[in-house]
Amino acid sequence: AMAAPEAPSPPPAVPAAAADAPARLSLEAVALRRPGAARAILADVSLAVGPGETVALVGPSGVGKSTLLAAAAGLLAPDAGRVLWRGRPVGAIPEAELRAEIAFLPQRTALVAGTILENLALARDGLSEAEAWAALDAAALRDAIEARGGLLSRLGEGGAGLSGGEARRLALARTLLRRPALLLLDEPTEGLDPPTARRVLQGLRAELPQAAILLASHRAAERDAADRLHPLG
Numbered sequence: 001a002m003a004a005p006e007a008p009s010p011p012p013a014v015p016a017a018a019a020d021a022p023a024r025l026s027l028e029a030v031a032l033r034r035p036g037a038a039r040a041i042l043a044d045v046s047l048a049v050g051p052g053e054t055v056a057l058v059g060p061s062g063v064g065k066s067t068l069l070a071a072a073a074g075l076l077a078p079d080a081g082r083v084l085w086r087g088r089p090v091g092a093i094p095e096a097e098l099r100a101e102i103a104f105l106p107q108r109t110a111l112v113a114g115t116i117l118e119n120l121a122l123a124r125d126g127l128s129e130a131e132a133w134a135a136l137d138a139a140a141l142r143d144a145i146e147a148r149g150g151l152l153s154r155l156g157e158g159g160a161g162l163s164g165g166e167a168r169r170l171a172l173a174r175t176l177l178r179r180p181a182l183l184l185l186d187e188p189t190e191g192l193d194p195p196t197a198r199r200v201l202q203g204l205r206a207e208l209p210q211a212a213i214l215l216a217s218h219r220a221a222e223r224d225a226a227d228r229l230h231p232l233g
Helices: 065-072 097-102 116-121 129-138 142-148 164-177 194-205 220-224
Strands: 024-034 044-048 056-059 079-087 102-105 182-186 210-215 228-229
Touching: 024 065, 044 065, 044 079, 056 065, 056 182, 056 194, 056 220, 065 102, 065 210, 097 116, 097 164, 102 164, 116 129, 116 164, 129 142, 129 194, 164 194, 164 210, 194 220
Parallel strands: 056 210, 056 228, 102 182, 182 210
Antiparallel strands: 024 044, 024 079
């Protein structure tokens, strides 16, 4: 009798999350326009950020640093070239997966009316007070929050009651609590004095030792915290 033909082997499974692929952001010959703009402001930008690396985008104001971060976050499709996260185009990654892996802190950050703890708990359910304080420590905010009355002290609409620098650090602390594998930061130490800026950047890296970090920078503390600078413009 003839042997039964072997069943064809199933195609290799493609991991949905590609979570075993290295947590690397790669930009390959990217060109970008600002929304509504006629001409590209960035052309032929190529860079890579791997796990545990910090890369600072540097260049004059208006050169497109924020636009490039938005493209890395999957919020803006490049006009040319590719933006890859773990080897896949960010535009092809499901939204929930993208948000679980990538955190983008733009220059204007949204805080809500409510307690400090409620603002931090937007990062994830079941947040403990110990975790909240650890994030505030990393963002060099513990003293300011203790002086206000602690985690249950209340903020007004849009985070009213904090200085600009404190609001920025609270948003940063919330971003840390998401434990992203890729952190995109737009001028994260704006409004902070240099010693505080350095503490925040060190705290950030200590909390997320394996994250890939890409930041738009115009300050010495931010450049000093980077492993590499990538000039634009």
